[in-house]
Amino acid sequence: GAVVSQHPSWVICKSGTSVKIECRSLDFQATTMFWYRQFPKQSLMLMATSNEGSKATYEQGVEKDKFLINHASLTLSTLTVTSAHPEDSSFYICSASTSGNYNEQFFGPGTRLTVL
Amino acid sequence: DAKTTQPPSMDCAEGRAANLPCNHSTISGNEYVYWYRQIHSQGPQYIIHGLKNNETNEMASLIITEDRKSSTLILPHATLRDTAVYYCIVRGINTGNQFYFGTGTSLTVIP
Numbered sequence: 429g430a431v432v433s434q435h436p437s438w439v440i441c442k443s444g445t446s447v448k449i450e451c452r453s454l455d456f457q458a459t460t461m462f463w464y465r466q467f468p469k470q471s472l473m474l475m476a477t478s479n480e481g482s483k484a485t486y487e488q489g490v491e492k493d494k495f496l497i498n499h500a501s502l503t504l505s506t507l508t509v510t511s512a513h514p515e516d517s518s519f520y521i522c523s524a525s526t527s528g529n530y531n532e533q534f535f536g537p538g539t540r541l542t543v544l
Numbered sequence: 545d546a547k548t549t550q551p552p553s554m555d556c557a558e559g560r561a562a563n564l565p566c567n568h569s570t571i572s573g574n575e576y577v578y579w580y581r582q583i584h585s586q587g588p589q590y591i592i593h594g595l596k597n598n599e600t601n602e603m604a605s606l607i608i609t610e611d612r613k614s615s616t617l618i619l620p621h622a623t624l625r626d627t628a629v630y631y632c633i634v635r636g637i638n639t640g641n642q643f644y645f646g647t648g649t650s651l652t653v654i655p
Binding site (some may be wrong): 537 | 578580585587588589631647650
C-alpha cells in the first residue's frame, strides 16, 4: 500500500514552454501533498505544500507564479512549470501524506525535467 | 525544525552492519527522528522513525540516545542494494508534516 505515482517520469521541452507534472496517490487519500526539487548531487529542496482544495503554501524563494500547484482532489496534485528555462531543469519529486502530524510521507518516483 | 548533521559519506563491507550516525542536538521534546534513503534517481524511501525509544523493523534499527541529541541507523547486514544516500530528518508537531532534508550520508556497500 501507500503508493505514489508521478507522470511523466521524464520530459524534455523547449525553453519558454510550460510543463505539467502529475502526482497521484494510488491507494490512499492524501490530505497533503508536497513538491520537492533536486539538482544533481544535491539534497531535496521543499518547494511547496498543498492541501486539497486550498492554495499551496510556497517556501521562501520559490516563485508561485512560475510553479503553479493545483491539488483538486485527495488523490491528485499537479505542478506546472510555466515558461520553463534551462535553469529549471531538475528532478521534481512529489510526496503525499494523510492527516495527522506524525504520519510518514510517501514519495513518488520523481520526474526528470530537461529544458533545452 | 531542528537541523541535523550527518557525515557526507561512509563505506561498509557487504554482509557487515552499517551504522549511520546523525546529530540533532537542538531537537525539542515533541520532535520525531525520521530516516529515509534515496537510491540514485529515485524518490526517497521511508526506513524508520522514532521519538525516544529504540525502534526496529524489517529494514533497520534506530537507536536514539537518552538525551535525544543524536541517533544511529543500523542496517544489520548490508547488501549492495543498500548503497544509497541516507537522510536523517527531524520533524516537529506544528510544521504541517513538512520534511526539510539535509545533505545526508552517501553509503557505499563494498563487495
